[in-house]
Amino acid sequence: MQPVMTIDELHRFLDTDFPQIHTGGRVFSVSTIQPGSVSMRFDPNERHLRPGGTVSGPALFTLADVTAYAAVLAHIGPVALAVTTSLNINFLRLPKLRPTTCTCKILKLGKRLAVIEASIFQENGEELIAHATATYSIPPREM
Amino acid sequence: MQPVMTIDELHRFLDTDFPQIHTGGRVFSVSTIQPGSVSMRFDPNERHLRPGGTVSGPALFTLADVTAYAAVLAHIGPVALAVTTSLNINFLRLPKLRPTTCTCKILKLGKRLAVIEASIFQENGEELIAHATATYSIPPREM
Amino acid sequence: MQPVMTIDELHRFLDTDFPQIHTGGRVFSVSTIQPGSVSMRFDPNERHLRPGGTVSGPALFTLADVTAYAAVLAHIGPVALAVTTSLNINFLRLPKLRPTTCTCKILKLGKRLAVIEASIFQENGEELIAHATATYSIPPREM
Amino acid sequence: MQPVMTIDELHRFLDTDFPQIHTGGRVFSVSTIQPGSVSMRFDPNERHLRPGGTVSGPALFTLADVTAYAAVLAHIGPVALAVTTSLNINFLRLPKLRPTTCTCKILKLGKRLAVIEASIFQENGEELIAHATATYSIPPREM
Numbered sequence: 001m002q003p004v005m006t007i008d009e010l011h012r013f014l015d016t017d018f019p020q021i022h023t024g025g026r027v028f029s030v031s032t033i034q035p036g037s038v039s040m041r042f043d044p045n046e047r048h049l050r051p052g053g054t055v056s057g058p059a060l061f062t063l064a065d066v067t068a069y070a071a072v073l074a075h076i077g078p079v080a081l082a083v084t085t086s087l088n089i090n091f092l093r094l095p096k097l098r099p100t101t102c103t104c105k106i107l108k109l110g111k112r113l114a115v116i117e118a119s120i121f122q123e124n125g126e127e128l129i130a131h132a133t134a135t136y137s138i139p140p141r142e143m
Numbered sequence: 144m145q146p147v148m149t150i151d152e153l154h155r156f157l158d159t160d161f162p163q164i165h166t167g168g169r170v171f172s173v174s175t176i177q178p179g180s181v182s183m184r185f186d187p188n189e190r191h192l193r194p195g196g197t198v199s200g201p202a203l204f205t206l207a208d209v210t211a212y213a214a215v216l217a218h219i220g221p222v223a224l225a226v227t228t229s230l231n232i233n234f235l236r237l238p239k240l241r242p243t244t245c246t247c248k249i250l251k252l253g254k255r256l257a258v259i260e261a262s263i264f265q266e267n268g269e270e271l272i273a274h275a276t277a278t279y280s281i282p283p284r285e286m
Numbered sequence: 287m288q289p290v291m292t293i294d295e296l297h298r299f300l301d302t303d304f305p306q307i308h309t310g311g312r313v314f315s316v317s318t319i320q321p322g323s324v325s326m327r328f329d330p331n332e333r334h335l336r337p338g339g340t341v342s343g344p345a346l347f348t349l350a351d352v353t354a355y356a357a358v359l360a361h362i363g364p365v366a367l368a369v370t371t372s373l374n375i376n377f378l379r380l381p382k383l384r385p386t387t388c389t390c391k392i393l394k395l396g397k398r399l400a401v402i403e404a405s406i407f408q409e410n411g412e413e414l415i416a417h418a419t420a421t422y423s424i425p426p427r428e429m
Numbered sequence: 430m431q432p433v434m435t436i437d438e439l440h441r442f443l444d445t446d447f448p449q450i451h452t453g454g455r456v457f458s459v460s461t462i463q464p465g466s467v468s469m470r471f472d473p474n475e476r477h478l479r480p481g482g483t484v485s486g487p488a489l490f491t492l493a494d495v496t497a498y499a500a501v502l503a504h505i506g507p508v509a510l511a512v513t514t515s516l517n518i519n520f521l522r523l524p525k526l527r528p529t530t531c532t533c534k535i536l537k538l539g540k541r542l543a544v545i546e547a548s549i550f551q552e553n554g555e556e557l558i559a560h561a562t563a564t565y566s567i568p569p570r571e572m
Contacts, residue, residue, distance in 0.1 A: 016194065017193065017194055018193070018199075020190050020191065020192070020193075020199060020201075023167070023190055024166070047163050047166055048163065049163070050160065050161070050163075051159065051160055052224075056161075056163060057208050057227045057230070058163075058201060058204055058205040058208060061201055061204045061205075061208075061230075062201040062204075065200050065201060065204075081195075083234070083237075084200045084234055085233065085234055085399065085421070086231070086232060086233045086234065086372065086421065087200070087204075087231075087232055088229070088230075088231040088232075088374060088517045088562065089229060089230055089231075090228065090229045090536070090537075090544050090562060090564070091226070091227055091228055091229065092536055092537040092544060093537070094226075107519070107521055107557055107560050108519075108521040108522070108557070112398060112423070113371065113423070115519050115521060115560070117560065128536055128537070131536050131544070131546065131562065133517065133519060133560065133562060135371070135372065135421075135519070137398070137399070228542065228564070229515065229564065231374045231419065231517060233393070233394075233401050233419060233421070235393055235394040235401060236394070250376070250378055250414055250417050251376075251378040251379070251414070255541060255566070256514065256566070258376050258378060258417070260417065271393055271394070274393050274401070274403065274419065276374065276376060276417065276419060278376070278514070278515065278564075280541070280542070302480065303479065303480055304479070304485075306476050306477065306478070306479075306485060306487075309453070309476055310452070333449050333452055334449065335449070336446065336447070336449075337445065337446055338510075342447075342449060343494050343513045343516070344449075344487060344490055344491040344494060347487055347490045347491075347494075347516075348487040348490075351486050351487060351490075367481075369520070369523075370486045370520055371519065371520055372517070372518060372519045372520065373486070373490075373517075373518055374515070374516075374517040374518075375515060375516055375517075376514065376515045377512070377513055377514055377515065380512075
């Protein structure tokens with residue numbers, strides 16, 4: 001399973017396709033692309049917090065969804081119009097206002113469906129904050 | 144299963160606890176509270192759109208999470224510090240830039256866990272756009 | 287959304303396609319087929335119990351999966367080779383050794399994917415025991 | 430996170446607590462226990478098959494649930510009365526009538542909830558057949 005996009009190409013695609021993730025400032029960036037996986041970095045700020053100083057669930061959902069989507073595109077190319085069909089997320093520990101990493105692993109890349117596992121970490125990868133599994137529908141590809 | 148909060152009380156609580164849902168303008172409001180269920184209305188705008196003019200997945204996740212949370216609080220009161228522990232969402236149809244309703248039904252309200260079903264509709268309730276199941280951890284309550 | 291199979295036809299199909307659900311005695315039977323939904327009855331016996339006298343999780347999973355599958359087939363016909371792609375189940379209350387009903391509602395019946403909601407009840411439909419959401423992949427249909 | 434049970438102790442507990450997994454012959458056995466994880470081996474036979482010769486979804490669900498449960502018990506001890514509260518499973522590839530391994534990793538072992546990731550493999554770990562995430566409710570423990 002070989003990636004077909006570079007970090008720069010993914011950034012350009014996300015800027016066009018997910019501009020709303022940059023609302024209020026750039027907080028998401030692709031950090032690595034490897035065969036079968038993509039990692040993104042998320043730098044939360046005040047607008048992602050809930051009372052008590054923890055990062056909100058919707059912010060983590062967005063991180064998981066964007067990274068999983070990036071992992072699919074990195075392996076099938078930006079022309080495809082993939083759509084999230086389902087996402088299951090478990091919130092494991094209260095996330096702090098700290099740099100956060102999401103690593104997505106492709107469990108299956110079929111002709112019609114891709115299934116991705118997302119692990120969200122803080123503290124240099126030592127604290128698993130949330131874990132998600134997402135499914136994407138892939139449009140028919142030209143031969 | 145009787146509600147213990149009014150729509151006004153829920154609005155005040157959400158303003159304090161989920162201020163970020165109002166970033167960029169007020170788009171979420173509680174429309175009904177009934178025994179065992181709460182509905183909210185979501186008026187998406189440009190910043191919730193993806194290319195193609197469909198409302199983004201994270202916007203629907205936020206709607207499901209906030210409404211399910213409101214349903215729990217409406218029945219246990221605003222003092223509780225409930226936390227989302229998991230959320231499973233299925234995206235069923237592409238949502239348009241239209242008024243959107245989320246109706247949450249409490250499937251279980253236990254001492255430690257609440258399980259909520261969320262149905263997201265458009266077109267006056269005729270188009271089911273997304274469906275979610277969420278679990279909330281409820282902190283120990285005083286006697 | 288109109289059903290295209292009768293209860294007898296569904297029974298014959300399940301006998302062939304899911305013979306293992308009858309291992310140790312017939313405990314599953316279709317009770318109703320309606321536009322967009324199918325209900326099955328499950329009569330658990332000793333071999334479905336865990337210590338404490340509650341019906342096991344795998345038995346409820348099987349009930350949800352078989353009923354959801356029956357709901358899909360009832361609406362697309364028995365020729366199709368649908369496959370479960372994912373199933374999310376919440377166990378809500380401890381199930382007793384009593385007649386159990388699973389009602390499945392079709393949330394979406396697309397060309398490629400069907401999404402089904404399953405509610406498992408006891409006590410004449412008054413106790414919700416478990417709730418599931420399942421996705422089925424539908425093979426390309428002939429025109 | 431240190432295990433507190435041996436393979437023999439787990440086998441004895443499962444024989445008592447999950448006798449129905451041995452109905453029709455012993456097909457499940459614990460193969461490894463490590464800090465934070467447990468693996469089980471499943472040797473499917475004719476009664477686990479669906480037409481087409483693939484192992485049924487309920488058989489894989491049972492494998493994931495039993496292994497995840499074993500992983501929790503191996504780390505908290507057999508006295509606890511843990512209960513599955515939810516399980517989300519993705520079926521990725523059609524499983525054949527071959528030796529099958531389920532490896533469960535503890536994502537979180539809290540006071541009240543444990544969250545486990547289950548990966549089901551065939552072909553000596555090279556084919557990922559299914560992937561699940563399960564949540565268990567842990568009863569209050571004595572001090």
